[in-house]
Amino acid sequence: MEGTRLQSKLPSVGTTIFTVMSKLAADTGAINLSQGYPDFNCDPALIDAVARHMREGRNQYAPMQGVPALRRAIAEKFAALYGAAYNEDTEVTVTSCGTEAIFDSVAAVVQPGDEVIVFEPCYDSYVPAVELSGGRAVVVSLRYPDYSVPWDEVRAAITPRTRMLIFNSPHNPTATILRESDMKELIRVLEGSDALILSDEVYEHIIFDEARHQSMALYEPLRARSFIVGSFGKTYHATGWKIGYTVAPAALSAEFRKVHQFVTFSTNTPMQYALAEFLSAARGYPELPAFYGRKRDLFLRLIAKSRFTPLPSRGTYFQLLDYSAITDEEDMTFALRLTREHGVASIPTSAFLYNQKAPKVLRFCFAKKDETLEEAASRLVKL
Ligand SMILES: Cc1ncc(COP(=O)(O)O)c(C=O)c1O
Numbered sequence: 001m002e003g004t005r006l007q008s009k010l011p012s013v014g015t016t017i018f019t020v021m022s023k024l025a026a027d028t029g030a031i032n033l034s035q036g037y038p039d040f041n042c043d044p045a046l047i048d049a050v051a052r053h054m055r056e057g058r059n060q061y062a063p064m065q066g067v068p069a070l071r072r073a074i075a076e077k078f079a080a081l082y083g084a085a086y087n088e089d090t091e092v093t094v095t096s097c098g099t100e101a102i103f104d105s106v107a108a109v110v111q112p113g114d115e116v117i118v119f120e121p122c123y124d125s126y127v128p129a130v131e132l133s134g135g136r137a138v139v140v141s142l143r144y145p146d147y148s149v150p151w152d153e154v155r156a157a158i159t160p161r162t163r164m165l166i167f168n169s170p171h172n173p174t175a176t177i178l179r180e181s182d183m184k185e186l187i188r189v190l191e192g193s194d195a196l197i198l199s200d201e202v203y204e205h206i207i208f209d210e211a212r213h214q215s216m217a218l219y220e221p222l223r224a225r226s227f228i229v230g231s232f233g234k235t236y237h238a239t240g241w242k243i244g245y246t247v248a249p250a251a252l253s254a255e256f257r258k259v260h261q262f263v264t265f266s267t268n269t270p271m272q273y274a275l276a277e278f279l280s281a282a283r284g285y286p287e288l289p290a291f292y293g294r295k296r297d298l299f300l301r302l303i304a305k306s307r308f309t310p311l312p313s314r315g316t317y318f319q320l321l322d323y324s325a326i327t328d329e330e331d332m333t334f335a336l337r338l339t340r341e342h343g344v345a346s347i348p349t350s351a352f353l354y355n356q357k358a359p360k361v362l363r364f365c366f367a368k369k370d371e372t373l374e375e376a377a378s379r380l381v382k383l
Contacts, residue, residue: 010128017124017351021335025345031376034345036172036317038367042237043284049274062269064261066094066245069276074230074245077279084217090250093257094272096264097242098202098231103129104263105198105227105246106164108255110135114163117154121147121173121352123200126166135163139354145311145322147174151185158193165190168200169214170207170315173352173363177207177315178214187221196252197222202231202244205285207315208293217247224249227256232275234317235285237367241271292317292366295373299366302377317367320349324360326383331358338362342383344376 021034032039065071068088075088086092095101102125110116112134118126120139127137140153154165167186169178190197199216207213216226227248233239246256278284296313303310308321327334331348339345347365350358366373 009132013128017347021339021345021347024336024339028340028343030339030343030345031372031379032345033364033366033368033372033376034339034347036365036367037233037239038237038317039372040237040369043278046236046238046274046278046284049277050270053270053273058270058273060269062094062266062272064266065089065257066092066267067269067272067276070094070245070272070279073276073279074247077282078215078217078247080282081213082215082217084215084223086217086247087250091247091253093246093253093260094267095244095246095260096267097233098200098229098244099125099242100260100264101227101229101231101244101246102126102198102200104256104259105229105248106130106135107133107259107263108227108252109196110163113161115159115161116163117157117165117195119149119167120354120356121349122166122354123168123172124352126198126200127354137354138162141356142171142174142176144356144359147171147176149178149182149185151182151189155189158189158195162193162195164196164198166198166200167216170203172203172316173318173320173347173349175311175313175316175318175320177211180214183214183216183219183222187219190221190225195225197226199226199228201228202234203316204230205235205288206292206317207289208296209314211314213315225252227252235288236275236278241268243267243271243275295366295368295370298370299364299373299377302374303380306377306381307383308380311361317365319364319366320361321346321364321380322359322361328360331360331362334360335362338383342379344379 018035025032071088071092074092075086078084106129110133114135116130117138130137204213216222231244307325311320313319335348346362
């Protein structure tokens, strides 16, 4: 508008690295191991179920809080896996993806001037959500190379203004997981504080080597102050469906729903019914550790003779590779060159960093067909 000076509410935000790298991969014909989504289809039976519900007429607005059958199935899953009792009517809300669930949780409780502790490398939607609510992100750096949580620094970062801490396990982009000892430490660190937790558990079912996912729901002192976010996109190989959820104690869920009802109001109806069928039958997710564990191992075997050095991938469908034996380039420079000259797109971890200098690692997504991984690896071993 002429004469009006538009002041951005998010001046430091540009196009996300995922969009940039996926577009570059498309433009150059590179194999896209950058953005985190499968290049194979979801279960045809799930698609059939959606189509059936559409044909049967379930095509109008779903209830604001989600279809009852799906909320029930989510509550039952938390009871079965984590021994946590969530009331399906007051404590479970279906959202239009994990990103919406994250945004609504932050918007529901963060007030201007509040501090929110985030951990870098940090998923890119957290800090903008905090800043749009007038909060201030306090960034704590995970310790490279094992990306462990520096609990002494977390303790020091907590102040009376700390409204929330945002955790993500299994963790994107590092593929690390929280351990039982971390959860015990977190309970101790939060004693005497009113801080809430936003726990991004969208990769809860993609965890390897017999490890148990450490949900906040497993520990009553943590559960009582947590918004826990899930995403069916990750679990059912359907990231484009954009359906997720939040579980949280009733008082938190009530505030959460006030935001949700004015952000999207409600979520895609036939897909909720189809997902409810699968989830209530414990279909699709119990096999994910073996399914993705095999893909991780295949990818690692295929690049074993390369000059990349893998960091441990304990969960998610990402693998960090250290490239310091190949070049001294900064990660963004190398990621661009790797895409343009060698035909493999990845994500530089600098995109997830605020304070720390980026280490010489790139993130590769192995949620791909075996032949995609084979072709990508054949290019990576030539470097
Ligand atoms: C850590 C993390 N949280 C949240 C999301 C968003 O999930 P959704 O696709 O359901 O919005 C992603 C997607 O990549 C993610 O990696």
